[in-house]
Amino acid sequence: MSIITLTTDFGTGSPYVAAMKGVILSIAPDVTLVDLTHDVPAQDVRHAAMVLDSVCPRFPKDTIHVVVVDPGVGTERAIVYARMDGRHYIAPDNGALSRLAEHYPPEKLIRLANPAFWLPEVSNTFHGRDIMAPAAAHLAGGTPPERLGPPHAELVAVPRLRGYRGDRRIEGAVEQIDSYGNLITNITADMLEGRPTDERACIICGIYETYGVFRTYAEQPPGTLVAIIGSTGQLELAVVGDNAAMRLGIERGTIVVVAWD
C-alpha cells in the first residue's frame, strides 16, 4: 500500500486539499494519505524547502511526497518528478526541492508533460488538483515515472542562507519559528563542533543575549532565555515555559551570533 503525503500553502482546512484527496482516491483508492503540512506561508517556497528537508526523510522509502507551493502556477515553470534517496517527489520546479537535493542528489528527474496522466480538464490555477494529484496517484498505482514525461535536466536551486563561521564568532539568523515560539536558526551543530559550548559561548539574538548551549529547555528556570541544539540539529533559542518569538518580539531573519572571546 503506497503512502502519499501532501504539503501545500492552502491552509489547514482548505477544501482545495480535500479536492486533491478526492482526485487521488478516485485513481488509487488504497493509498494512505498523510498531511505533511498545509500551513506553509502563502507562496513561501524557501519555507517549504526547509520543512520538506526536515520531515520527508522520516518517511519510508517509496513514499510519494507531493508539494503544491506554486506561485508560478499557469506560467512556463515545469512540474517535475524527482527521485531522491529512494523517495518520490512531485513539485513545481521552483526551488521547493532544492534543500533536499543538496543532501540527496536526484537519482531521476522527469518533467510532467504527458497529459495522459492528468485530469481530462486542466485549470490554469490549480495544477495541484489537475496535474500533480493524478500523477501521484498513477505512480502509486504502479505507473513508471518515465511515462509521466521526458527527462528533466536539473532542478532550480534556491540558495540557502547559511551561517558564517569565523574565527571567534559564528553568524547566522532565525530561519524558522515553531508553534511554541522557539527560534530555530541556520547555525547547525556541525558549525559549533570544536568550539566551547559552556558559559564561554555568548549567544546573541537581536538585542538579547544568553550564555552556554544547553541540552534541554528544562535545565533552566521558567522565563530564562536558553540556547539548545534542537531536534533538527540546529541551534535554537527558547524562553523556558514561554513563547520566545512573542515575548521578545523576534521575527524570522533576526541575526543570531555565537561569540567567544
Place this chain on the structure above:
Amino acid sequence: MSIITLTTDFGTGSPYVAAMKGVILSIAPDVTLVDLTHDVPAQDVRHAAMVLDSVCPRFPKDTIHVVVVDPGVGTERAIVYARMDGRHYIAPDNGALSRLAEHYPPEKLIRLANPAFWLPEVSNTFHGRDIMAPAAAHLAGGTPPERLGPPHAELVAVPRLRGYRGDRRIEGAVEQIDSYGNLITNITADMLEGRPTDERACIICGIYETYGVFRTYAEQPPGTLVAIIGSTGQLELAVVGDNAAMRLGIERGTIVVVAWD
C-alpha cells in the same frame, strides 16, 4: 474499503471531530477517513453547501460524505441519507445538500429514524457523534440505506444567490474568500459565454475596477488586481502575489459587476 469524509463547523483540531472518528472506527475499523473540512464558519449552512458542491464530486463513487453543520440540532429537523450521482450523503436536512441536489437530483432519500443504527445513548446536542457517525459506519459495513429509516420526501432547498445576466452587464457578488484572500464570485464562466473578455470587459468589485479576464494570476505584475476564471469555473478576483481580501478590505457579499459599453 469504504471512504467516509467528514465536513463540520467544529474547527480543525476540535476533539468533537476525533470523537466522531472513534465512533466510526469502533463500528467499521477498516474505513478510510478523510477530513473534507472542519472550518465551515459556525452554523453557516450556505457555506457548507458551496464547499460540498465543489469538492464531493471529486471523490470516488460510493464515498460516504457526512456533514455536521447543524444549527437545529435537537429540534425536529430531519437527519437524512441521500444518494446523489452514486455517492452517499448523511446530513441534517437544512439545505447543506441543496447545491449538490441542484446538480445531481437525489436517487434515494431516507430519513434516519431507526435507532438500531445509532449509539445506544443519544445526546441532545451532538447528533454528529451519536446518530450520523454510527449510521455512516453501518453503511460502510454494508447495511442497506433502506434499513436506516423510512423514505424522506424532499430535501430542504436553500436558494443560491445567482448572478444576474443583463444586456450590457452581469451582476453578482463575492461568494467565498479562499485562504489566499482570492475573491470567488457567483458569476460563472457560462454567464460570460459569448461576451468579450478582453480589455473591453470592465470588472468592478466594490470601489475597485480592473479590465479583462485573464488566464492566470501570473500574467500580470505583482500588486495588480486581476480577474480570472478560477479552478471552480467561477469568476475570481485576486491581487497578484498578495491577499486581495485583506489588501482591499473586501468581504463576502460585496457586489461584483462585469460591464461592457
Place this chain on the structure above:
Amino acid sequence: MSIITLTTDFGTGSPYVAAMKGVILSIAPDVTLVDLTHDVPAQDVRHAAMVLDSVCPRFPKDTIHVVVVDPGVGTERAIVYARMDGRHYIAPDNGALSRLAEHYPPEKLIRLANPAFWLPEVSNTFHGRDIMAPAAAHLAGGTPPERLGPPHAELVAVPRLRGYRGDRRIEGAVEQIDSYGNLITNITADMLEGRPTDERACIICGIYETYGVFRTYAEQPPGTLVAIIGSTGQLELAVVGDNAAMRLGIERGTIVVVAWD
C-alpha cells in the same frame, strides 16, 4: 490493522506531527493514523487530560493513543505505557493520563526504558518523535508492552477541580471552552440528580444568570443565555446562535453556581 491516535500541543499543521507520522509509518506501514487533536494549549497537561478522558474511550479496544504534551521533555520524568480499559496509552507521566486513570484503573504500567524500541538517535527535546512514536509503532507491530521496559509503579495524578455540592447550591467553574464558544463546566449531570432543573434552578456564570436547564440550545430564541447538559454529560452554558465566551467575555476558570431557594 492497528489504530494509532496522536494528541499533541504542536499546533495543527506543525511539521513535528508529520515527523512523528513518518517515523511510525517507517516501522508499521499499515497502521491507521488518526489526529486526536494537536491544539492542546502549549504545555497544558490538565487540558490534555480532559480531552483524552472525553475522546479516547470512543475508540475501539486495542487502539494505541500517543500523547505528546511534555513540558518536562529532557528531564527525569518517565515516559510510560499504560493499558486502561483495553486500550493502550503512551505518554509522559505528568498527569495527562490522570483523568482517564480515575475512570479506568490501569491494568498494566510500563516505563519506556528500553532503547531497542527507540530511534537510534534520541534528541533532548523531541521524545515524541524519537521515543514515543517508535514505541507505539512497535506495539502496533505486535511487540508485547513488557519488552518496552520495567514495570512502573504508579501514574502521577493531577487532581481535577471538582464542583462542590452543597445543600441549596452547587459550585463549579468553566473548565473548557469549545470551538463554538460554549462554556463547559465541571458540574456534571450526576451532581444535579435529585434537584429541580426547571426555572427554580438559577445558574450563575460570572455576572450573568439564567434559569432552568434545557435539553437543547434551540429551545430558546437566538441571543438567549441557556444552560444545558452537553454531549459529555457536563453542565454547559451557551448563547443561542452566538459565541458565549466572546459575547460575555468569559474565560476558563470563571465560577459557575447553580442555586435553589
